[in-house]
Amino acid sequence: MANSLMRGEKVQVTHGAVAESYPGQSSAIAIKRIVDEEHDMVIAPDETINLVALEQFIQKTENNEEATMRGVNITVEGSSVFDTFIFQNGEYTVREDATQDNFVEVETIGEVSCQQLEYYLTDDQNIMIELTGCDNDTGVLEIANLPFKDMIVPEDIYHRVEVIVGEEVVLDTTDESEKEEIITKIREGTPQSVMTMTMMAPEGEIILYGKQAIIHFDYQEVGNVIRYNTLVETGLTFD
Structure with a gap:
C-alpha cells in the first residue's frame, strides 16, 4: 500500500503505541485510502x-x-x-x-x-x-x-457562455437564465452517434466557461451540437 500511494492522496493511518521518548515515536500498523x-x-x-x-x-x-x-x-x-x-x-x-x-x-x-x-x-x-x-x-x-x-455537460459552476457562428460572436452572456436554458437543452437533447454517419461541417462553436473546466461544442445552425463523437439534437438557435 505505501509504495502505491501518490502525492496528494487522502489516507487514514492507524498507528500503534507511542514510545515514551523525545520526540515520541510510533509505527503505522494500517493505511487506508479514503x-x-x-x-x-x-x-x-x-x-x-x-x-x-x-x-x-x-x-x-x-x-x-x-x-x-x-x-x-x-x-x-x-x-x-x-x-x-x-x-x-x-x-x-x-x-x-x-x-x-x-x-x-x-x-x-x-x-x-x-x-x-x-x-x-x-x-x-x-x-x-x-x-x-x-x-x-x-x-x-x-x-x-x-x-x-x-457527461455531456459535467456538473460545475458555469459562469459564462459564448456562441460563435462563423467569425461572429452571436452570444456572450453571464445571465443565469440564459446559461441555464442552453445547458438544459444540451443535457436533455437527443444524442446520436456520428461515427457511422456523414456530418455537415460545423457552423460555429458553443463554449461553456466553468470554474474547473472549459467545455467546447461544435455547433450547427440547425440547432445541434457535437461532442464526444456524438450529435445532440438540442433545438438551440441564435439570432
Missing part, C-alpha cells in the same frame, strides 16, 4: 460525483499534457475500489487498489499500461470511456460507462 469527494471521480450504483475531474483528465490527455486522476468505484455492497489514472509521455498507466473491497477473494494492488483513450455512445444512451491497447487479458480497461446526459 474517498476525496472534492477531487476524486466517484461512481456509485445510484450516483456519480465530480465527473468534471474526468473531463479535465480527458482534456489534458488530448492536449498531450501530463495528467493524473483518481477514480473510486463504490460497489453495491458499499466497498471502495480505487483506480489512479496517470498519463505521461504519451502512455497511460492505471494503478488499481482493491484491498478495501471486502467481497473479493484476493485483495490486490495491480498496474496496467495502455496506449489510447477512446469514447463512444452505446445503444442504451450511455457514453463508454475506456482505455485500449492495454497489457491486461482483454486489451481494454473501462474508465466509466454512464448516462450521456451526465
Whole structure:
C-alpha cells in the first residue's frame, strides 16, 4: 500500500503505541485510502460525483499534457475500489487498489499500461470511456460507462457562455437564465452517434466557461451540437 500511494492522496493511518521518548515515536500498523469527494471521480450504483475531474483528465490527455486522476468505484455492497489514472509521455498507466473491497477473494494492488483513450455512445444512451491497447487479458480497461446526459455537460459552476457562428460572436452572456436554458437543452437533447454517419461541417462553436473546466461544442445552425463523437439534437438557435 505505501509504495502505491501518490502525492496528494487522502489516507487514514492507524498507528500503534507511542514510545515514551523525545520526540515520541510510533509505527503505522494500517493505511487506508479514503474517498476525496472534492477531487476524486466517484461512481456509485445510484450516483456519480465530480465527473468534471474526468473531463479535465480527458482534456489534458488530448492536449498531450501530463495528467493524473483518481477514480473510486463504490460497489453495491458499499466497498471502495480505487483506480489512479496517470498519463505521461504519451502512455497511460492505471494503478488499481482493491484491498478495501471486502467481497473479493484476493485483495490486490495491480498496474496496467495502455496506449489510447477512446469514447463512444452505446445503444442504451450511455457514453463508454475506456482505455485500449492495454497489457491486461482483454486489451481494454473501462474508465466509466454512464448516462450521456451526465457527461455531456459535467456538473460545475458555469459562469459564462459564448456562441460563435462563423467569425461572429452571436452570444456572450453571464445571465443565469440564459446559461441555464442552453445547458438544459444540451443535457436533455437527443444524442446520436456520428461515427457511422456523414456530418455537415460545423457552423460555429458553443463554449461553456466553468470554474474547473472549459467545455467546447461544435455547433450547427440547425440547432445541434457535437461532442464526444456524438450529435445532440438540442433545438438551440441564435439570432
